[in-house]
Amino acid sequence: xxxxxxxxxxxxxxxxxxxxxxxxxxxxxxxxxxxxxxxxxxxxxxxxxxxxxxxxxxxxxxxxxxxxxxxxxxxxxxxxxxxxxxxxxxxxxxxxxxxxxxxxxxxxxx
Amino acid sequence: xxxxxxxxxxxxxxxxxxxxxxxxxxxxxxxxxxxxxxxxxxxxxxxxxxxxxxxxxxxxxxxxxxxxxxxxxxxxxxxxxxxxxxxxxxxxxxxxxxxxxxxxxxxxxxxxxx
Numbered sequence: 001x002x003x004x005x006x007x008x009x010x011x012x013x014x015x016x017x018x019x020x021x022x023x024x025x026x027x028x029x030x031x032x033x034x035x036x037x038x039x040x041x042x043x044x045x046x047x048x049x050x051x052x053x054x055x056x057x058x059x060x061x062x063x064x065x066x067x068x069x070x071x072x073x074x075x076x077x078x079x080x081x082x083x084x085x086x087x088x089x090x091x092x093x094x095x096x097x098x099x100x101x102x103x104x105x106x107x108x109x110x
Numbered sequence: 111x112x113x114x115x116x117x118x119x120x121x122x123x124x125x126x127x128x129x130x131x132x133x134x135x136x137x138x139x140x141x142x143x144x145x146x147x148x149x150x151x152x153x154x155x156x157x158x159x160x161x162x163x164x165x166x167x168x169x170x171x172x173x174x175x176x177x178x179x180x181x182x183x184x185x186x187x188x189x190x191x192x193x194x195x196x197x198x199x200x201x202x203x204x205x206x207x208x209x210x211x212x213x214x215x216x217x218x219x220x221x222x223x224x
């Protein structure tokens with residue numbers, strides 16, 4: 001099946017830093033989604049994007065639906081320790097199939 | 111409270127011993143699905159169901175079965191588990207209504223097949 005290219009694979013953050021990650025695809029999606037997974041739990045939906053060019057915020061999180069409909073970006077501003085976890089992007093195809101990226105692991109720099 | 115529950119949360123079993131992982135949701139969602147999560151591969155869809163008695167294969171259906179006899183329940187069945195099915199499994203339900211997407215995942219079932 002199709003996969004999304006999510007980068008970076010992992011990153012270290014220092015409290016207060018801004019964080020960026022992105023997803024690209026060879027196919028067009030009609031909806032882009034971003035999730036966060038904490039250790040030992042299931043993914044939680046953070047942001048849903050419904051049209052090309054859309055920019056949506058959820059607190060310190062901002063995500064964008066790329067103009068080409070083949071990419072999406074997630075930014076976290078002023079990171080805090082509880083931001084650590086795995087972030088997944090996902091694209092919803094016409095016909096309802098959801099395709100996930102491999103995830104970006106966020107760790108705290110010690 | 112919106113919730114997807116899975117049982118058991120942890121399971122260690124032996125090759126060939128049939129098992130069932132239950133999944134239940136309380137949001138009256140029509141669409142339910144099962145995923146497996148493996149390191150570096152993200153979440154891959156095993157099976158999905160768009161409504162009662164309607165199920166279809168996802169990307170990695172081999173070795174799995176599902177059923178959808180009631181709207182709230184969507185069990186995952188491994189008739190003859192093998193070690194390559196050792197993984198973390200998630201059930202999810204969702205709705206896309208009025209231009210708004212809503213999805214919930216269960217807490218996960220960690221399965222080890224020896």
